Amino acid sequence: MAIINLHINGKEEAIDIDPSTPLLYALRNNLSLNGPKFGCGIERCGSCMVLMDGVAMPSCVRPCDSFEKMKITTLEGLGDPTKLHPVQEAFIEEQAAQCGYCLNGMIMSASALLEKNPEPDEHEIKIALQRVLCRCGTHARMIRAVKRASKKIKRL
Numbered sequence: 001m002a003i004i005n006l007h008i009n010g011k012e013e014a015i016d017i018d019p020s021t022p023l024l025y026a027l028r029n030n031l032s033l034n035g036p037k038f039g040c041g042i043e044r045c046g047s048c049m050v051l052m053d054g055v056a057m058p059s060c061v062r063p064c065d066s067f068e069k070m071k072i073t074t075l076e077g078l079g080d081p082t083k084l085h086p087v088q089e090a091f092i093e094e095q096a097a098q099c100g101y102c103l104n105g106m107i108m109s110a111s112a113l114l115e116k117n118p119e120p121d122e123h124e125i126k127i128a129l130q131r132v133l134c135r136c137g138t139h140a141r142m143i144r145a146v147k148r149a150s151k152k153i154k155r156l
């Protein structure tokens, strides 16, 4: 065990943990940040996505000590029930979820895309979401939600 210092959702967090523990376990078990989900555990499904210095990346494999110098944002850091992020609002308005398990990955990927490219075309949206698997097949609604979020961001 060792003390690992992580910068998460704008706060410094010191956690006592085996440094080889994947970041996802540190987030969920040590910090109760349960937005990122465990799916495959091999960086293939995208349900564990977080933003690492603004880039959407899976958190289920890389050890937590490799993130000490990075800014990490989880779903909880995007918005909260009193002030949702435009992507979260748009996903609700488009009813873009069925079971909801993939939503963390979809929303984190979409928010990273819109941060870099506020007016993506449909092809760019599909590319940005392609690392996240959705077994429920609500992709059409999700694409609509990202387009809606893009319009909201433009109005801000």
Ligand code: FES
Binding pocket: 037, 038, 039, 040, 041, 042, 043, 044, 045, 046, 047, 048, 049, 058, 059, 060, 061
């Ligand atoms: S749980 Fe991390 S990509 Fe599937």
Ligand code: FES
Binding pocket: 096, 097, 098, 099, 100, 101, 102, 103, 133, 134, 135, 136, 137, 138
């Ligand atoms: S909404 Fe069920 S996996 Fe995507």
